[in-house]
Amino acid sequence: MAKHLVLVGGGHAHMVTLANLRKFIERGHKVTVLGPSPYHYYSGMGPGMLSGLYTPEEIRFATRHVVERQGGDFTLGRAARVDADDRAIRLESGETLTYDVASFNTGSYVPHAIVKDLTEDIFAVKPIERLMEAQKRILELVSLKKTTVGIIGGGPAAAEVAGNLWRLTRDHGRYRPRIQIFSGEKFMARFPGRVRKKAIHSLTSRQIEILEQGFVKKVSSREIVMQSGRRYDVDLIILALGIKPSPIFEESGLPTGPDGGLLVNRYLQSPHYPEIFGGGDCIYFQDKPLDKVGVYAVRENPTLYGNLMGSLEGKDLQPFDPGGDYLLIFNMGDGTGILYRKWLTLDGRLAFIIKDYIDRRFMGKFQAIK
Numbered sequence: 529m530a531k532h533l534v535l536v537g538g539g540h541a542h543m544v545t546l547a548n549l550r551k552f553i554e555r556g557h558k559v560t561v562l563g564p565s566p567y568h569y570y571s572g573m574g575p576g577m578l579s580g581l582y583t584p585e586e587i588r589f590a591t592r593h594v595v596e597r598q599g600g601d602f603t604l605g606r607a608a609r610v611d612a613d614d615r616a617i618r619l620e621s622g623e624t625l626t627y628d629v630a631s632f633n634t635g636s637y638v639p640h641a642i643v644k645d646l647t648e649d650i651f652a653v654k655p656i657e658r659l660m661e662a663q664k665r666i667l668e669l670v671s672l673k674k675t676t677v678g679i680i681g682g683g684p685a686a687a688e689v690a691g692n693l694w695r696l697t698r699d700h701g702r703y704r705p706r707i708q709i710f711s712g713e714k715f716m717a718r719f720p721g722r723v724r725k726k727a728i729h730s731l732t733s734r735q736i737e738i739l740e741q742g743f744v745k746k747v748s749s750r751e752i753v754m755q756s757g758r759r760y761d762v763d764l765i766i767l768a769l770g771i772k773p774s775p776i777f778e779e780s781g782l783p784t785g786p787d788g789g790l791l792v793n794r795y796l797q798s799p800h801y802p803e804i805f806g807g808g809d810c811i812y813f814q815d816k817p818l819d820k821v822g823v824y825a826v827r828e829n830p831t832l833y834g835n836l837m838g839s840l841e842g843k844d845l846q847p848f849d850p851g852g853d854y855l856l857i858f859n860m861g862d863g864t865g866i867l868y869r870k871w872l873t874l875d876g877r878l879a880f881i882i883k884d885y886i887d888r889r890f891m892g893k894f895q896a897i898k
């Protein structure tokens with residue numbers, strides 16, 4: 529019997545399902561995809577877009593086009609809450625979508641509790657679209673005056689954003705900005721010493737300052753205040769503080785993990801509501817908490833696709849295997865990268881060439897299904 533599948537968010541874990549949407553429709557099912565934009569931006573290439581290395585068009589998936597081309601419905605909007613007992617998704621617009629099976633890939637957000645007043649010159653690294661606005665504003669500022677940019681965060685997103693901001697303002701603008709990273713106590717703390725050293729060297733050799741002087745307490749208009757009470761004047765702030773799963777599950781009273789992510793079992797399925805599935809940064813994988821990296825979202829694709837079809841058609845579900853170690857490559861913004869996988873570290877041009885190749889291949893595969 530025909531059923532209604534609703535995909536909430538066209539993120540990285542839904543790519544294979546989106547590419548195969550026609551198969552659901554050929555079997556008589558109705559598919560609706562809900563998203564706040566006709567496009568989904570690939571975070572792995574976001575810092576490269578900030579520097580101008582990639583255009584926004586090169587790093588986005590044409591979600592609406594892909595859905596409609598295959599006979600699905602695309603609803604522009606944002607899920608606000610889920611009434612799982614009624615199998616209904618309430619949208620911010622007030623509309624409701626009902627489903628037989630729903631899958632969530634709504635990602636994560638940068639918490640901004642430290643921000644006192646939201647001014648126009650404070651930008652978070654997620655959603656990736658915000659980096660386009662940051663780019664425009666930085667270019668305006670550096671054409672007018674000597675500017676200080678404060679990047680708050682001590683992980684790879686902060687490193688990549690700093691390096692790529694350097695590239696943007698090397699290639700454009702009248703004045704070179706001062707770039708300061710407020711990294712908490714230790715920059716790139718969750719990586720081995722050899723990776724930290726390479727990242728620190730790459731940035732500081734370009735006069736990017738890394739301040740490992742403790743945590744930021746609050747951020748207000750043009751000022752960063754440390755927990756120690758010390759204050760720094762800045763012109764623009766980028767928040768790269770780490771991320772939290774999409775808040776809709778907690779707000780809906782759905783079972784979640786300790787981080788607030790949708791609790792899912794080994795079938796990427798809510799243990800309490802078997803018709804709800806999820807993937808990517810917004811889930812909490814019950815068997816083993818997963819790092820919030822795109823790599824897991826990508827690995828979840830075939831399982832999610834198979835299990836959504838299986839669930840609609842009453843077939844057996846397959847467990848997700850998160851696999852072993854994963855490869856990370858950071859785009860440092862000067863044409864070099866830092867590649868890291870367990871024991872292996874490689875930095876320099878080759879590391880960036882490998883990243884660029886992997887990212888472009890991924891985009892080419894899913895960007896716009898003909």
Ligand SMILES: Cc1cc2nc3c(=O)[nH]c(=O)nc-3n(C[C@H](O)[C@H](O)[C@H](O)COP(=O)(O)OP(=O)(O)OC[C@H]3O[C@@H](n4cnc5c(N)ncnc54)[C@H](O)[C@@H]3O)c2cc1C
Pocket residue numbers: 536537538539540541562563564565567568569571572573574575605606607608633634635636653654655685688774776807808809810820821822823824825856857
């Ligand atoms: C600057 C930066 C660089 C990164 N680089 C890498 C990297 O090189 N490699 C790596 O593995 N990881 C990287 N990451 C981590 C990576 O971003 C995440 O792990 C990845 O984006 C997770 O994918 P996702 O599809 O779950 O979420 P997202 O990419 O956040 O996608 C979620 C989608 O859901 C939509 N959505 C959100 N809320 C709603 C709602 N309420 N209703 C409907 N739709 C909604 C959004 O519009 C978006 O399209 C990086 C992160 C950042 C910030």
